[in-house]
Amino acid sequence: MDIRPILSTLRRHKTAAALIVLEVALTCAIVCNALFLVSQRVEKISMPSGIAENELVMLRVSGIGKQTDAMARTREDLASLRALPGVSNVTIINQVPFRNGSSSSSISREVDQERPTTNASMYTLSENGLATLGINLIAGRDFLPGEYQNFEDVSKGGAKEKAIPVIFTQSTAAKMEPNGSALGKTYYMGKQPLHVVGIVDTLSTPNGWNDNWTNSMLLPVRRTFDDGGTYMLRTSPERRQEVLDAGAVALERNDPNRLMRDKLTYEDQRKDFFKNDRAMVGLLITVSISLLVVTALGIIGLASFWVQQRSKQIGIRRALGATRGQILRYFQTENFLLASLGIVLGMLAAYAINLALMNLYELPRMPLYYLPLGALLLWVLGQVAVFGPARRAAAVPPAVATRGA
Numbered sequence: 588m589d590i591r592p593i594l595s596t597l598r599r600h601k602t603a604a605a606l607i608v609l610e611v612a613l614t615c616a617i618v619c620n621a622l623f624l625v626s627q628r629v630e631k632i633s634m635p636s637g638i639a640e641n642e643l644v645m646l647r648v649s650g651i652g653k654q655t656d657a658m659a660r661t662r663e664d665l666a667s668l669r670a671l672p673g674v675s676n677v678t679i680i681n682q683v684p685f686r687n688g689s690s691s692s693s694i695s696r697e698v699d700q701e702r703p704t705t706n707a708s709m710y711t712l713s714e715n716g717l718a719t720l721g722i723n724l725i726a727g728r729d730f731l732p733g734e735y736q737n738f739e740d741v742s743k744g745g746a747k748e749k750a751i752p753v754i755f756t757q758s759t760a761a762k763m764e765p766n767g768s769a770l771g772k773t774y775y776m777g778k779q780p781l782h783v784v785g786i787v788d789t790l791s792t793p794n795g796w797n798d799n800w801t802n803s804m805l806l807p808v809r810r811t812f813d814d815g816g817t818y819m820l821r822t823s824p825e826r827r828q829e830v831l832d833a834g835a836v837a838l839e840r841n842d843p844n845r846l847m848r849d850k851l852t853y854e855d856q857r858k859d860f861f862k863n864d865r866a867m868v869g870l871l872i873t874v875s876i877s878l879l880v881v882t883a884l885g886i887i888g889l890a891s892f893w894v895q896q897r898s899k900q901i902g903i904r905r906a907l908g909a910t911r912g913q914i915l916r917y918f919q920t921e922n923f924l925l926a927s928l929g930i931v932l933g934m935l936a937a938y939a940i941n942l943a944l945m946n947l948y949e950l951p952r953m954p955l956y957y958l959p960l961g962a963l964l965l966w967v968l969g970q971v972a973v974f975g976p977a978r979r980a981a982a983v984p985p986a987v988a989t990r991g992a
Contacts, residue, residue: 593921596897603889608929610885611965614878615933619961620940621871623953628864628871634800636684637756637789639721639821640853644831645683646818647849648838657811658737660842665713667837668818673826674834676719679809679816680712683853684791685860691796694763694804698775705762706799707755708792711738711808717754717787719821722805725757727770727785730807738810750780751806756790758801794860817849827852882965883972890918890976897980905985918977919970926969930962937961 597604646668654660661679668677682690690711693703712720717729734752741751750773760769760783774781781804790803810816818838822830835850894901901914941953 590920590924593917593924597921597925600893603892604925607885607889607925608932610882611926611929611969612932612936614882615930615961615965616936616940617878618875618964619934619937619957620944620953621875622960623941623957624950625868625871625875627951628868632861632864632868634791635789636791636857637722637787638684638853640857641824642721642821642827643719643853644820644822644827644834645849645851645853645856646820646831646834646838646847647816648812648845649848650813650842651844651846654811654813657813658739658809661809661811661813661816663841664812664818664838667841668820668834671820671830671833671837673822673830674820676715676821678713678716678719678819679812680710680716680720680819681810681815681817682708682710682793683817683819683856684793685857686793687860689793689796691792691799692776694759694781695775696763698778698780700775704774705759705802706797707759707802707804708796708799710790710803710805711810712805713809716805716807719819721821722790723788724754724785725788726768727754727783729785730754735807735809738808738814741808748780750782751808752784753781754785754787754805755783756787756801756803758789759804760786762802812845819853879964879968883968886922886969886972887976890922890973891979894918894976894980901980902985911981914981915974915977918973918980922969922973923966926966930965933965934958934962 650657665677665679668674682688689708691706691708693706695703714730714732714735716722717724730752736751753774755763755769763769763774764772769783770786772783774783787805789801790805792800792803812818818834820830820834831850831852835847838845838847904914937953937958941950944950945952
């Protein structure tokens with residue numbers, strides 16, 4: 588199709604054409620970045636925790652006043668929770684994946700190393716921890732019964748000659764030994780030696796501090812309920828609420844002078860942690876759809892206006908033998924040219940916006956494939972939006988179109 592008549596017509600309607608071009612450019616720039624941000628949030632929300640999420644419930648209590656023997660009470664609690672119907676395993680842990688607040692430590696290959704090799708979230712758990720959480724051990728072994736220590740004894744300090752057994756995630760092990768295996772080797776957490784006895788597949792960090800979601804380690808250290816320990820109970824998915832209620836009753840029966848801080852399933856904990864990310868995804872999708880709708884309405888309105896203004900021209904073209912298909916393609920080509928100019932400007936603006944977001948909020952660089960993705964979306968939108976007015980123009984008989992002029 589010869590586009591010279593189209594270009595001539597657009598030059599006579601510069602203002603209207605410029606408005607459509609700018610509208611398409613603005614929509615393209617925002618939608619490309621919105622799609623990128625949505626994909627980033629969805630990827631974050633979908634991260635695996637590494638634990639049996641749909642089989643775990645959480646109970647956390649705190650004492651009122653000074654506790655005389657919190658460890659003895661913790662052992663009593665664990666025994667009571669383990670005896671509940673439907674509970675297959677129970678442990679007490681200092682933190683869980685996807686929860687605000689994090690305990691972490693640096694790890695070095697040498698004891699006097701100037702800069703640590705990596706940092707890892709530090710999970711401390713009691714007996715049956717891996718079995719309770721459902722963590723997948725891929726190399727080495729679980730902790731032995733005699734390797735567990737009380738947190739109070741470990742935190743006293745003093746001589747650090749004896750290595751503490753530790754289990755790394757794959758990610759942590761790869762940071763410590765990029766070209767080999769960390770299993771069986773000894774590393775250092777400050778002055779404290781750590782002997783790697785096992786490697787697990789995945790265990791996400793609590794909150795991704797310092798952009799670390801995968802580097803974790805587990806230590807056989809028992810916490811008490813009064814120094815940040817959370818009771819984790821494993822059960823079948825359909826019995827979670829039953830076990831939660833029974834667990835809360837059991838803890839209150841052991842000591843009624845305690846406050847219930849947390850009583851929820853792990854799935855609820857995860858949902859609560861990512862609620863802001865889900866809200867952001869919803870907001871970005873809503874904004875993108877709104878912009879696309881406004882752009883489509885703008886194209887429909889302008890195309891309808893131009894069809895009305897050019898009724899005489901359309902009638903003459905029909906009288907000279909132009910087919911309905913040719914009239915339809917005329918308007919579609921016109922829209923394609925306007926959309927293409929807007930998309931080119933929009934892709935440049937999208938790249939500039941991404942650079943600004945990188946500098947201001949330390950976001951990653953947007954992959955270039957989002958630009959043609961946004962372009963394709965705008966091209967399709969333009970063709971769909973202009974189809975109705977163009978079809979009405981093509982359907983007008985030559986005589987009626989000429990009289991309408």
